[in-house]
Structure formats: structure tokens, C-alpha cells
Amino acid sequence: MVSFILSTILNFLTFIVGLLPNSTGLPTGVADAIQRITGLLYSFDFIIPIDLLLTVVQWILAFEISILLYRFTMWIIHLIRGN
Numbered sequence: 001m002v003s004f005i006l007s008t009i010l011n012f013l014t015f016i017v018g019l020l021p022n023s024t025g026l027p028t029g030v031a032d033a034i035q036r037i038t039g040l041l042y043s044f045d046f047i048i049p050i051d052l053l054l055t056v057v058q059w060i061l062a063f064e065i066s067i068l069l070y071r072f073t074m075w076i077i078h079l080i081r082g083n
Contacts, residue, residue, distance in 0.1 A: 025031070041050055
């Protein structure tokens, strides 16, 4: 019974993915812009290391998402308790 349900879900997801249009990637203008920006950023790598900059942005985003998740959890708890 469980394998039938999982098989049905997998077949449905395969059908849904089959409906999506075929993609060949980014449009050429967007790909060219990304390559140009990447080249410009790496030319300033000796002043501001790009890997360090990306690590700092990653930590900031993780901190902000954790604060948002805490506030959302507290909101749900207050909603359930009725405060």
C-alpha cells in the first residue's frame, strides 16, 4: 500500500516536470553580464578578497534568517496560546 502511494506520487511529479518547457540556460545577455561582473570583481580581488566577502554575506544572511525564524516561531506560539 505504501509503495503504491509513493509510486503514484513519483509518477505525478514526473508528469508535472514533463510539462515544464525545455530550458537551455540563461539568455545570452544575462550570461554575458554575469561574466563581465565576475571579471570586474576578480580584478579587485587583491583589495577585497571575494571569498571573504561572500563568507561575510553568508553569515549575515544566516543570522538574519535565524532572527526571522525565531520571530515567526514566537508569533505562531502566541497565536496558539491566544496572547
